[in-house]
Amino acid sequence: MILLQIMKKFKSKVRRGKMSQLSRYLPPFSSDYSGICSSLFDLDGMVVIHDAHCCSMNYVNMDEPRWYGNKKPIFSSGLREIDAIMGDDDKLIRKIIKAYHELNPEFIAILGSPVPTIVGADMEGIAQELENELEIPVFGFSSTGLRYYNRGISDTMIKLIKRYAREGSKVDKNVNILGLNALDFSDNSNADDIREVLKSAGWKVSCSFMMGCSIPEIVNSPRAAVNVVVSQSGMDLAEYMEKTWGIPYVAFTPMGLNDNKKIFSMIEEACKEGKSRVIRSDDLYDGEILIIGEQLIANSIREVLASQYGVKGVTVGCLFGKDKRLATDFDIDFKSELQIARKLKENKYSIVIGDPLLKALVDKSQAKLFALPHVAVSSKLYWHQYPTFVGDEMENFIGEVSQTLKNILI
Template sequence: MHKLWNRIPPLASDYSGVCSILFELNSLNILYTPSGCVHPIVEVDEIRNFDNVFFYKSNLSDIDVIMGVDDKFLAEAELLVLNNPNLEFISIIGTPVSNITNVDFQKIAEELERKTKIPVIIFNTNGFESYNVGIYEGLLMLAKGLSKEAVRNPKHINVIGYSTIALGYKYHLNELVKVLENIGLKVTFFASDGCIKSITEAAKAAVNFVISPEGVGAAEYFKEKFHIPYFMDIPVGLNGISRVLKLLGTHLNVDLSEIEESIVTRTELRGINEYINKNVLIIGEPLTSIGIRECLRADFVINNITIITNLNSTKKSREIYKEDLFSQVIFVEDEEHVAKYISQADIIIADPLYTIFIRKEDNKIFIPLPHIGLSGREFAKMEYEYVGKMGFEYFKKFLKSEV
């Protein structure tokens, strides 16, 4: 971002994004830093329980960092592996410290792999990008480093791109999983099923279902390397479930129209008289925001909708959102623009932090949708939904019908 933000905190860093996708895997995750870079993850960005998770910071002094002490780093890593013999791979995660001191991670990784006989993956994050870049590059590195050729299963589907930072607790996706399993599919969350097999056997999938733009890099790799097609969507509301089933039917070459009709039992809220012409502002993760917009249009017949996001517009971030789909999302760079858009809206869907821009006398409807990459664990356990019928009912609760 080019301008300062005074009341809204910065987004989680790229290395926090990497740590969020490594969290459930049986890996040794080492951040190259003396100490300070660990605190944002432990205290803010990670909303799950740290029990039985192998996250370590390198035990280097400030002088060590300045001088560069690869041998000491390697000795510490070897000792950690000795104390945790059942690890499936090792992750070395970059921080601002490693970026500034220009550490040769490739050399360290090769030596560590030779000594421990365990695969080592480098996540060359620098701490100056936001979480979306870390997740995008991290998922791609896992796909390239650990995925293997496998016999295709026509009933197997990978869900790629899930992270708590972007999408909250996984239980918000339970309805999606249930729908997919009820039509006979085996559903695997790539890198998020608590098992390395979700990565090593990912090439079994007949199709990859990308639920955040951060998953596109890995999906493109699987398409090029293993010829697995993919589609990107997030099933917000009833319309979202319907849309995803249509896309799945196309990719799997099966007719799911009857199942779609039986699952998506619309309540025919055709025109909520009170809100049909209101201006809606959605602030948050771009793909989820687009899904909410389509839900509002199809399920509630509300059409005056603007989407903005404060995900930064660095070169790497722009690459993630290069598809035409995201041309409708406005990337704001300062709080002045956020306040302007909020002042013009009647209904706002955003992280609760944005209520700071709303006065009680403004008489606006605010629908909270926590964005963990922004507010961390502060609102993570709030009761909210967005997927499928539960998402529809959540938005309906705020948009009460008069018909």
């Protein structure tokens, strides 16, 4: 009887929106500290997460598809309750100095987590003290574990560019890739494929932030003629580089086979005119298809549907925040599982494209789900089924979506 009363109160709170952030089917998405760690993975640095082991274990076990083949020096500070209460920063500093002398990394990064956030730990102050002591670059990140991974990636790229980049003469046909990361693109051939697409069109990749890049490449990145932004996490860096060094950007993820020609012409125009571009077809509308996921990747799938198949009734549902620079007026900023469920129950959409874990929500509607795994959502459950964005696999996937829609509408 008591349990029944509790459940009734619980359901009442959900109906009134007081527990609107509760998730029954979707896990917590990758957080900012995972985005920072992922961004620094290919660099010769030492990363320390100020936590009690749980956040660091979550990153290496759940958010890093490259970990099992190529481990990196990523440490937990071993934060204990008494350390948090007493604010014993000296203990943390001594541990980091000891590890530094054993590993001799090129730089050190210190990351916050929920507990240091609550007690007000000054990560940037600790980093500055260490830098004065060790005389190497030390980055302090005020990560909280309460923001999404894309914010961590964005913050990391901007910190690195501000520390290392040096202005130089522009080099024709040189391009940077911004926002390339394992949480959006996994550990298959996606990163190499995107670089190869640009190379095949006669462009030299100066730096690919943040997969397969190095500190010297970051140093020379302001010499690029144009930036190509391939995920939402690259937008702030693109705007920073445009304001600081006058480098225009083109925002689009190479997708499928044929639509990449449009990217090349847009890149050429951006270089010639010095104006940035977000690739997007005209006359898009809120129609029969809903793509739920990373905003720029979803935009790019929509663009292929519109330009190659004439399917323009496509809405993007942003899981990790809606960037107005990339969005149409009718795109949706999904802030909770409940909001997704309510939108699907309207039975407006015939097709939903998104992570396989959305199936439980889609099944409650009349829509058909086309599964598109995303590391930041379903983690290791599906990262071995990650699609390759450039080439036949994605071309066939989008073609099947288009054909299915035609069959539904007949």
